[in-house]
Amino acid sequence: MLVTSVTVALVASGCGGSSSSAPEVFPSGGEPPNVGHVTADVRAAARAAGCDYKTMRAPARDHVNDRNAPVKYSSNPPTSGRHFEFAARDGLYQRAPKDTELVHSLEHGRVILWAKPNLPRSQRAALRAYFEKDDWMMLLVPRRTMPYAVAMTAWNADPAPLGTGRLLGCRKLDAATWRALTAFRDDNRGNGPEAVF
Numbered sequence: 001m002l003v004t005s006v007t008v009a010l011v012a013s014g015c016g017g018s019s020s021s022a023p024e025v026f027p028s029g030g031e032p033p034n035v036g037h038v039t040a041d042v043r044a045a046a047r048a049a050g051c052d053y054k055t056m057r058a059p060a061r062d063h064v065n066d067r068n069a070p071v072k073y074s075s076n077p078p079t080s081g082r083h084f085e086f087a088a089r090d091g092l093y094q095r096a097p098k099d100t101e102l103v104h105s106l107e108h109g110r111v112i113l114w115a116k117p118n119l120p121r122s123q124r125a126a127l128r129a130y131f132e133k134d135d136w137m138m139l140l141v142p143r144r145t146m147p148y149a150v151a152m153t154a155w156n157a158d159p160a161p162l163g164t165g166r167l168l169g170c171r172k173l174d175a176a177t178w179r180a181l182t183a184f185r186d187d188n189r190g191n192g193p194e195a196v197f
Contacts, residue, residue, distance in 0.1 A: 026092060026094065026131075027124060029125055032129040033126055045183040046184075049170060050170070050172070052169040052170075054169070056075060056165045058163045059080070059081050060082050061080075061107065062082055063085040064085070065084075067100050075167050077153050078102070079106065079166055080162075080165035081103060082100070086104065088102050088104070090135065092140045093140065096142055102139065106153060109196065110189075111153070112140075112141055113139070113150070113151075114148075115143070115150045116144065119150075127150070134185075149171055149172055150169075150177065151167060152168045152185060153167050154189070154191070154192070155192050156192070
């Protein structure tokens with residue numbers, strides 16, 4: 001929790017992912033959503049929200065020595081595969097780290113919440129409030145190029161040794177979407193093939 005709090009403070013103040021003159025993608029002042037009852041069945045929650053739920057076998061777990069290495073991932077946003085030797089830290093990012101750093105975080109059991117930076121301001125603020133309410137082993141990252149309004153990714157350890165990438169992609173953000181995001185987060189957090197707490 002200490003690392004997460006420090007990361008959020010640094011990013012919010014303009015360090016570690018955003019310049020102080022750039023507008024915040026995830027502004028403060030939002031209200032976390034009232035999620036209500038959340039089913040433990042991620043597939044059912046995804047169907048109810050009209051979201052895509054995909055799983056894909058991880059192709060590799062090896063490291064690259066350059067964070068800018070041209071690694072091709074099988075999904076957008078990525079869920080698993082080759083990655084940079086150092087993981088992105090938990091926290092809120094106003095500007096995304098490299099995919100290769102983020103994928104390493106997934107290998108460590110993190111769940112990444114991705115959002116389009118052009119969502120309405122109230123939704124981006126709500127995403128930040130949702131993240132800050134329970135940020136354990138989480139990253140909140142903007143992603144302009146994905147085909148979803150919001151998405152979550154995780155890398156599950158099963159089947160060993162490479163595991164399975166998981167993606168929840170939603171084209172809108174409404175009450176059912178919040179429940180699907182929560183079900184996905186709770187089902188996947190801490191289950192990476194290389195558990196690092």
